[in-house]
Amino acid sequence: DVSVFTQAVKVKAGQNAIFKMQFVGQDPIKVQWYREGEELLNDTNVRVEKCTSQSRLLLSRCQRKDTGEIKIKLKNEHGVTEAISQLTVLDKPSPPLGPAETTESSATCVEFRWRPPKDDGGSPVSHYVMERQQVGRNTWKKMGVIPGVPTYRDTDVDHGRKYCYRIWAVTAEGTSEMMETDEMQAGTLAFPGPPAPPVVVSAFDDCINLAWEAPSNRGGSRILGYILEKRKKGSNLWSTINAADDLIKGLGVISTTSPDNGCSTTTLICHIVLSLTGVSEKKCAVKDVVAGIEYEFRVTAVNLSGPGECSSPSEFVFARDPKKPPGKVIGLKTSETSYTHFVLTWTKPEEKPGIQDEARGYFIDIRQADSIEWSRCNTSPLITTSFSVKGLKPMDMYWVRVTASNDGGDGPAEEMDKYIIAMPRPVRPKFTNHKMKSFMVVKAGNSVRITLHFEASPLPVIMWLKDNVPVTKRVTISNSDSSSQLLIPSSERSDSGIYSILLKNLAGQETFSLEVRVTERFVTSTPARKDRDLQCPPVFVVPLKLHNVPKGYECYMSCAVTGNPKPRITWYRNHISLNTDTNYYISNTCGVCSLLILQVGPKDMGEYTIMAENTLGRAESATVLNVKGENMQPIQFHRQISPNHPDDNSFTSPNRVKMLTSAQLKQEKRLKVKM
Template sequence: MRWFLGTEMLRIQYSLGKYEVKQMGTKHMLCVSSVGLGDMGTYTLQVGDKTLSAKLTVIDEPLKFLSDFSPMRVTERQTAVFEVRLSKKTDSPLIWKVKGKEVKRDEKFDVSLSEDGLTYTLKIKDVKASDTGDYTISIGDLTATVPLFIERIPIKFIRPLKNVRVKEKAQAHLECEMSSKDVHIRWLKDGRDITGRACYVFLQEGKRAELIIDDCELENEGEYAIMCTQDNDTHEYISSANLTVDERFAIVTSGMSDVQCPTGSPAELCVVLNDEKLDGVWLKDGVEISELHGVQVVKQGAVHKLLFSGVSDGHQGKYTFRAKGAESEAVLAIADPPEIDSSVLDLLGARPVTVKAGQTATIKIPFKGRPPPKVTWYKDGLEVMEDERTKVERAADSTTLVLSRCVREDSGAIMLRLKSDCGTAVANLHLNVIDHPKMPQGKVEFLERSRKCIKMKWKAPRDNGGKQVTSFVIERRLAGKKSWFRVGEVDSGTTVFSDDKVDEGQAYQYRIRAVNSEGMSDPLETEEVYAGEPIEPPGMSSQPQVSNITKDAMTVSWTPPASDGGAPVLGYSLERRKKGSNMWVQVNKELLTDTKCVVDGLVDNVEYEFRVISVNRAGAGSPSTVSNAVLAKDPIRAPGLVRDLCVSDSSNSSISLSWKSPEQGDEPSGYILEVRPEDAKEWMKATKIPIAGTTFTVGGLQERMKYFFRIRAVNEGGVGESTELSEGVLAMP
């Protein structure tokens, strides 16, 4: 028995269930499963020599879904099962898609087909929130979508957040464990979202979440909360706890020390605290260091350093390190050894500093060195001290020696020494002050002293003033005179001079000066020297006497001096002055040869004094003794006899007298009254000074003693003749 479709024999045993042959007695059946359009045709049964045929016609009905595609809700962690029932079998494949991606069979998804080929099943194992979405079934031209909703399991905190207490600068950990790892986490501090902030470390591993705060500050203290959410769940799950930060105080266990170092060298300022967790701040001159070129701030645990790669001027100052409750200070200063540029030293050593006497020598030497070195100037090995002529100026990078009104003695070796704790520098130079020469040396030796010539010799000056001596100038003056006169000049190779223009017996004084291009030296003066035997000025004349006095003239006379000085007196010089004045006026223009002179042209009622000077060939002698002062006035006549002398009253001890002025002579200026007791021979003045009036009472008399009286008038012209009482008077009433 064989079955044919058309002319092709059907291989029943290899049809994989497509065909099934059944025989019931003489009835033969061919069952065709999942009939399709391809199954249409003429089927023939050949049994032996018998052949039977029948035609199969397949009606093509449209394919459609028989399942209800309602949204599916499945609890998380369960298995979601989608079943699709077709109206007929089809050779077209059925494709499952989710979120645009085709679903393949794997550990998560299980795709199966029922035995009848009409039911397709998709199983999603252990569903998660991420499995939520629209699942699409496509077969041929048919498409259907079934929404899948995952109902989430509420989040539980297996280990909630716990309160934490730490010290400032310590690390704080806030951690918790949730019942699910598929959660979204937000961290809050005091109700504000801090998620993602750089100052926090956020960790999440599986179901465990942790917040780490490094180097806690006081402001980190507060309430922290973790807020958990999950997809497809509107609930917010929160766990909270408090973080307490205890303030931490620092103690300096090793402070900074002042630092001095050369320019460009590295330097370090170091502070050690008792707590490596604490930070600090560095300040320079009270200002916080934010950025300083060449400076690095280093923290190594509890050790805080300020590192300088190369110290410069901008790094000098006072540095302060401040940490909470602690502070340390130090000064960084550049300490360069003093240095003078070699070119300056070469220039100073090559030629001296030259100035003229009276000018100002200014020697300025620049240098380097910090801190500023001690500046000391030396001259000829002795330290230079400042005075009104010498000033030492000091600057940060130079020093200047100023010598005003220079003198020759300022010449010499000058040395500058700069000294600091870092070292010493020295500069040497020579100062040359050019001046006129010093005076010739020693005492002048007189080689000849005759009536016709005076010859002298001297020595050249010890110091030529820095310039070659070119000549010597010789001057002389008469002994006792002030004016000098030049008598000769010799060149510098000669130190001998002869003066042949001298007067015999005359005394001379010489002085010698050395000459160079700067001028003449101070003079070397000789003692007085005579040309031949010495002649002296005459001695003093006698004190002048004055006679023949009138208001405008008087006669002055004197006697010659006792000594003429070795030469005849040539004449006299008469001088006058007003009494009380120091100015003498010479009366005569020419020498007086007589010893008497009438002086006229006087001023009435002025007192005059006179003196006489004798003169010989040697000169004028000493002035005579000054005459007595004489008033220029016509002569006054002495008064005449006093008239009418009489007794006006008497007592036991006194007698009163009266009189009248004289009629002859000039007016008296007073009266001289004299008294003599009867038993005495000498007359006594009744008063020490003349009596001004014409009455007088003589007291202190002895009772009943007889007394005699006489009186004279007196004035500038003299004393008049006396008038005497004719008889004695008894001292009684």
């Protein structure tokens, strides 16, 4: 049961810990045990057992360091599963952490604090046990039980005496090793803590003005003054700007005592007089500087006990006259945009001596078009002249400005003259299919599926048309970010036509047209067998169709012809045979005759005729190919064909079918011979 396994296991140090897990699955199953991510293998204190449906982990003589996450991992060819539990080994705590810090020292008490044990042994510290020793004696005095807070205030002290303390942490699992404090003297004054780092107020060639804050810890007495130090950049030597001289006056004996141990004690009162030179306020004008040199400063507070801990160093500052703010940045523009970020680039401002100095950094601000408040993108000055603004809302509009800055302050901001839209750079729609057919023949009842891939930014508006009219609801359109598909599940003859797709976005538009021809289903029937003559002259059961094709696209002409014996097929363009022309791809498969032109050009315009001929007769089918483009006029025909005179060559329709019997064929040949 996983819920049982995941419950934490607690054992005492030296005891054994057992983890069991039952499982089911297809063999072979690989079982692995881990502790804190490290695999456990059979060892002196580790034993892994496995049977068909169960695995057990035995950890013997556990130690505190064995505490951690226990994980079992099961794996077979179908997958991997894991379960995690927690092992806690209980032991006595580690010693309290020192050194002890004196928080108060007076003639009547010593108060100090320490840190809890680094490792509580798995159980919280209930209390501390403490002993005290007066320095110079060999005996330790028990101070009793102290609550779990790591502080103690000892009021049973003698003025001027020094004491040491031993501290033990106690938990439910036992008592830790002891921690011994340093000597603490009752009645001593504490030194002040460090002030805040000095702040440069202003800088000139011959003077640097500083200010700082008083320390939060004054050491139990008032601050008498401060010691200020300076250091040149690159040097390890701190030099004092003002000195503090310690003078001891009024030394005298006020009492002498002789305790039981035979050691006499003399009590002295020392009056410490501090003479501070120069700095008693929390500011200073440092005039001992060299123009052009870079300095840093630190400050130390002084109270009745003397100087305390020094502050952290200030920032480096040049001893030089203030700089002029820089001018506006040049050529602010975007180099990259997306739905969530854009990248700004610019050129640093020009330097004009006495008017505007060199820029040392830049700040970038943005605001949304519907807001009046600017938001700063960087908290510290940017050194480079480019910046990526991230975390934008797609398609939102943003105003941008960049401000150059140096030690003299911020210059005027340069703002872009138009807002930026959080979107990729506009890309004109473009079809990406490797091969795009402009003609499709489908049998009625079959599906029509046209899939076109494209790239565009932003996403384009997609529209499908049939013969320049939006497609009906029986046509299913599926669009994605990079493709569009037209689907007619079951086609009909009425679905024949020119299908066009229009892609349009901010960058432009693109169109593509495809002719779909839906033919009737071929129905095969098997009549009763009769012995009869099946020979017949050629007949076009599906004639050629008129073609209007854009320049540069492919054109596919097809028709169907029957005849027995199998007729010989010849293609003509403007009465010139095309059977040997390599620019045209001609095929004849089971009576379906086709002609393919890969890239239609003006030279391909004209009348196309297919002639089928066998010993019983001849048949023709003709059509016209118009190429759509600039300055191209469609071909007009004026000859008329009469259904009563199939050998008449005059017609006006671009599609015609002409059939001759064998007798008419022979008569036509005789006329040609006479001519």
